[in-house]
Amino acid sequence: MTRQVALPDGGEKVRAAGGEKLLEAAGQVRELLDAMVRLDVRTPAAPELVERLDEVLELLRVEIAPESAMVPDLFKDRKGDYMDRSPVSGALNPMAPPVSLRMDGENGVRTSTRLGLPYQGPPGRVHGGWVATLLDHVMGFAAGTVDQWIFTRSLTVDYDHAVPLFEELELTAWVEEIDGRKIWVRGQIEAGGKVVAQARGLWLPPRNRPAPQD
Numbered sequence: 001m002t003r004q005v006a007l008p009d010g011g012e013k014v015r016a017a018g019g020e021k022l023l024e025a026a027g028q029v030r031e032l033l034d035a036m037v038r039l040d041v042r043t044p045a046a047p048e049l050v051e052r053l054d055e056v057l058e059l060l061r062v063e064i065a066p067e068s069a070m071v072p073d074l075f076k077d078r079k080g081d082y083m084d085r086s087p088v089s090g091a092l093n094p095m096a097p098p099v100s101l102r103m104d105g106e107n108g109v110r111t112s113t114r115l116g117l118p119y120q121g122p123p124g125r126v127h128g129g130w131v132a133t134l135l136d137h138v139m140g141f142a143a144g145t146v147d148q149w150i151f152t153r154s155l156t157v158d159y160d161h162a163v164p165l166f167e168e169l170e171l172t173a174w175v176e177e178i179d180g181r182k183i184w185v186r187g188q189i190e191a192g193g194k195v196v197a198q199a200r201g202l203w204l205p206p207r208n209r210p211a212p213q214d
């Protein structure tokens, strides 16, 4: 198995393919998500919001692909386009903060991000599930192989301190050990120069990859 890291390109390919406006729209929906969790329940803007969003959804209903068309074939399709829709680093997925990754030496990846209110768990802190998601994602890329999919088999997270909202978070992940198919990875999140969460995990490719056709 070739272990080679391939990082998402932050929407560069989407832009090159003429998707500039769609990226802009994804940014607007991201802003909308943030606005939704900051509105008062009795906001007088609600009726108009419903009406306008209804119009937007009507516009999209004729354009969107069926769900099944958006699920890549595990053994055939390339990962690149799919990554633009990822819930963590997908430039086109408004749920994604998004997190854009860069290399950190030969065996690691690094990123920084800042999470707002849609990601709140305990007051002022990032939801623990999202802490694990961020680590899982960044560690998955550190483990990444370009020639096939790779899955998290085990992930143990230590929540050492609060992971704060509204502050720059530094995420790093690096390969600790490779043992045949098994890739062991470590990851951590720092805030204000202190490690606030750390993780260790095991990544594996699927076992039953079919033989190449030609």
Ligand SMILES: CCCCCCCCCCCCCC(=O)SCCNC(=O)CCNC(=O)[C@H](O)C(C)(C)COP(=O)(O)OP(=O)(O)OC[C@H]1O[C@@H](n2cnc3c(N)ncnc32)[C@H](O)[C@@H]1OP(=O)(O)O
Binding pocket: 006, 007, 008, 079, 080, 083, 136, 137, 138, 140, 141, 144, 145, 146, 149, 150, 151, 152, 153, 154, 182, 202, 204, 205, 206, 207
């Ligand atoms: C441009 C794009 C690039 C993209 C890059 C991609 C990055 C994507 C980033 C996104 C990231 C998002 C990430 C996601 O969202 S990944 C989504 C969440 N994960 C999954 O869905 C995975 C579900 N599991 C499986 O599909 C299978 O289990 C897999 C395929 C992983 C392995 O099935 P396999 O058939 O191989 O069998 P096995 O599972 O029994 O076990 C295999 C081996 O492992 C050993 N073992 C297990 N646990 C432990 C343990 N705790 N300590 C020590 N050892 C442990 C175990 O003993 C065995 O060892 P051995 O007997 O073989 O010696």
